[in-house]
Amino acid sequence: MTLHDDAVRALKDWTAPETDDGAQEQLRLDYLDHLLAHPDGLWRSCLPAHITASAVVVDPAHERVLLTLHPKVGRWLQxxxxxxxxxALLGAAALREATEESGIAGLRLLESDGRPLPARLDRHRVHCPGRxxxxxxxxDVQYVAVAPAGAEATISEESLDLRWFSYDALPELADRSVRSLVARARELTG
Structure with missing residues (x-):
């Protein structure tokens, strides 16, 4: 199975949350249409859009989330x-990114039937690296990564800052997408 096949399977198998008047379901269908039209739809070379993978790192026992202050965006993000x-898998890409950027070994993605379970989808405009x-x-296909007990984060060169925040005290520079993802993570791990 290719990464493209796994992304299609993950999106076909995912049930969008019903709390947003169908917006998540429409994104799911849009992402599937994108992958159907673009065999290269997961790579940054695919323009004008491509699939990305992210994970919000949570510590449910302490009701907190780890966010990174993104140097180019200037906001706190997953x-x-x-x-x-x-x-090999879309969830594996999200887990790799979360591990690299948090410095935490032993992160675990939430799963369903032994497969990484997407939490939300988010479509946003960006400038990828390169002038x-x-x-x-x-x-973006967003996952939830649960930190092991006693996890200590280590800032990477991809971040201006890395910090734990209480679910109820997210930083002002966290946008709507991050707030929605944290709320969904809280719901899934609660």
């Missing part, structure tokens, strides 16, 4: 980024 050729790159769209 960990995530582009898929790489070595990623000659046009603005494009990230079709």
């Amino acid at each position: 960990m995530g980024g582009h898929c790489e050729p070595e990623d 000659d790159r046009p603005e494009n769209v990230h079709l």
Whole structure:
């Protein structure tokens, strides 16, 4: 199975939450249409849009979330980024990014039937690295990564800051997407 096949399977198998008047379900269908139209739809070279993978790192026992202050965006975000050729599964790409950017070994993605379970989808405009790159769209598949007991985060070179926040005290510079993802993570791990 290719990464493309896994992404299609993950999106086909995922049941969108019913709390947003169908917006998540419409995104799911849009992502599937994108993958159907673009065999290269998971790679940053696919323009004007490509699939990305992210994971919000949570510590449910302490009701907190780990966020990174993104240097280019200037906002507190979950960990995530582009898929790489070595990623066999879309969830594995999200877990790799979360592990690299948090420095925490032993993160565990929430699963259903032994497979990583997406939590939400988010579509947003970005400029990928490179001066000659046009603005494009990230079709982000968002997961929840549970930190092991006693986990200590280590800031990476991809971040200006890395910090734990209480679910009820997210930073002002966390956007609507992050707030929605944290709420969903809280619901799934509660």
